Amino acid sequence: MLADFQQALADLTGSPELCSHARRDPTVLTQKYRLTEREWSRLVGIISHRGMECACIVYRANRLAPLALNIPETCKALGPELRAVVSEFWATFPETNVHFFIETDRFCRFLQAKIAEGRTFGADVGVVLARESAAVAAALQESYTERS
Amino acid sequence: MAQSRPAVGLLYNPATPDLVQHAPNLVEYIAAMPDRLWFDFGPQAPGRRFHRTLGAIEELQRVSRGRLLSGHGIGMSLPSAIPLDEEFVRAVATMSADLGGFHWYSEHLSVFITPKGSVPNAQAGLGLPVVYDDEEFEIVSNKLKHVKEMLRCPLLLENGSFFTPVPDMDMSEPAFLNRLHAEGHCETLLDLHNLYVCWRNGGPPPPDYIEELDSGAVMEIHLGGGDDFAGFYMDSHSSLTPPEVWRWAFDYAPRFKKLRAITFEFQETYYERLGAEALVSELERMHELAASCKVESEAAYAG
Numbered sequence: 001m002l003a004d005f006q007q008a009l010a011d012l013t014g015s016p017e018l019c020s021h022a023r024r025d026p027t028v029l030t031q032k033y034r035l036t037e038r039e040w041s042r043l044v045g046i047i048s049h050r051g052m053e054c055a056c057i058v059y060r061a062n063r064l065a066p067l068a069l070n071i072p073e074t075c076k077a078l079g080p081e082l083r084a085v086v087s088e089f090w091a092t093f094p095e096t097n098v099h100f101f102i103e104t105d106r107f108c109r110f111l112q113a114k115i116a117e118g119r120t121f122g123a124d125v126g127v128v129l130a131r132e133s134a135a136v137a138a139a140l141q142e143s144y145t146e147r148s
Numbered sequence: 149m150a151q152s153r154p155a156v157g158l159l160y161n162p163a164t165p166d167l168v169q170h171a172p173n174l175v176e177y178i179a180a181m182p183d184r185l186w187f188d189f190g191p192q193a194p195g196r197r198f199h200r201t202l203g204a205i206e207e208l209q210r211v212s213r214g215r216l217l218s219g220h221g222i223g224m225s226l227p228s229a230i231p232l233d234e235e236f237v238r239a240v241a242t243m244s245a246d247l248g249g250f251h252w253y254s255e256h257l258s259v260f261i262t263p264k265g266s267v268p269n270a271q272a273g274l275g276l277p278v279v280y281d282d283e284e285f286e287i288v289s290n291k292l293k294h295v296k297e298m299l300r301c302p303l304l305l306e307n308g309s310f311f312t313p314v315p316d317m318d319m320s321e322p323a324f325l326n327r328l329h330a331e332g333h334c335e336t337l338l339d340l341h342n343l344y345v346c347w348r349n350g351g352p353p354p355p356d357y358i359e360e361l362d363s364g365a366v367m368e369i370h371l372g373g374g375d376d377f378a379g380f381y382m383d384s385h386s387s388l389t390p391p392e393v394w395r396w397a398f399d400y401a402p403r404f405k406k407l408r409a410i411t412f413e414f415q416e417t418y419y420e421r422l423g424a425e426a427l428v429s430e431l432e433r434m435h436e437l438a439a440s441c442k443v444e445s446e447a448a449y450a451g
Binding site: 059099101 | 170183187188251263264274279284308310313350378
């Protein structure tokens with residue numbers, strides 16, 4: 001069915017791991033989604049196309065944009081760890097929220113929870129995150145007060 | 149004096165007011181994105197869903213005064229296999245009325261919202277390609293009927309830029325757009341740079357695409373530029389219009405007898421790098437292009 005086809009395509013675009021898995025074993029697509037034979041065959045064709053790699057890159061770049069814009073110092077302080085943390089975040093929240101402050105606030109809470117669980121990051125991350133997450137929370141609160 | 153050519157303009161972004169100051173007479177048309185002029189807290193939001201960014205709207209009102217104005221959005225995601233977001237369309241209609249009325253409204257022929265998203269307004273992260281068949285035609289055309297009733301202005305759909313073509317489709321994208329036009333659902337916004345992006349990444353040659361398209365359906369053209377990254381060409385709106393796109397524009401735009409606007413898109417974060425001077429030159433060339441087009445009287449820009 002079309003809804004499942006579109007969802008599968010979105011999920012594949014958001015997950016290079018799912019793409020690789022489906023390339024190795026295309027039956028995973030029919031296990032996860034209700035697809036007609038033709039829809040399945042189209043998806044297999046799409047993930048085999050070289051452009052799928054680019055679609056995955058653009059997906060990640062678009063998801064990184066609100067974080068780079070609103071908490072640049074935290075991204076910088078995370079350094080090489082940023083890649084792993086955002087990948088985990090995107091796996092936990094596969095869909096973007098179009099409200100940039102909600103999306104960033106969600107990431108800040110995710111990162112704060114990781115720190116509370118005892119995960120260690122670079123020395124500056126906690127301090128910078130506290131400052132930038134407070135600014136994001138304030139901006140989010142302010143966005144609620146704009147008139148319609 | 150009435151003119152017989154399309155208007156020249158810009159897709160509005162926060163850098164537009166500054167650029168317009170550099171060349172007020174070269175910008176006749178503004179395309180504004182409602183999605184960028186409000187905070188959308190999603191259909192499940194407690195209280196009001198849409199909260200406008202008031203400063204940005206006031207600035208848009210100032211810049212668009214005396215200019216042709218249209219709306220250009222991504223939030224309806226018309227090809228998604230989900231019901232039409234009527235609350236969203238109502239918000240667009242209200243914004244249109246508050247801005248003095250959009251002359252037309254355009255959306256993208258791409259899937260932006262995923263059918264089974266787990267958060268309000270779940271988006272796919274980028275525009276996903278559409279399967280062109282009868283089922284999709286029914287979805288898009290039925291939604292367009294409702295949108296047209298609610299917005300009461302002409303509707304346009306824009307061709308997307310895709311990295312992965314969908315195999316084994318029942319009809320091509322131009323055939324899909326032609327059918328929508330022939331059945332009175334919408335006109336076409338032909339993004340020539342999107343065609344270039346698709347072509348650079350292995351898609352069909354743009355002239356083949358344009359030849360297949362009903363020239364009477366094209367009401368607006370988009371120009372813009374991107375950049376190379378990791379072996380692919382990106383639709384980043386980070387550069388000036390590539391020479392090939394200009395060539396196609398001059399070759400084909402004069403055929404579009406209902407062409408109302410020629411629009412340049414750039415991303416505001418690249419504004420300083422591009423420079424106002426180069427963008428003014430781009431607008432001047434767009435005026436040369438507009439002058440080469442002789443359009444039907446109802447499409448002509450009145451000056």
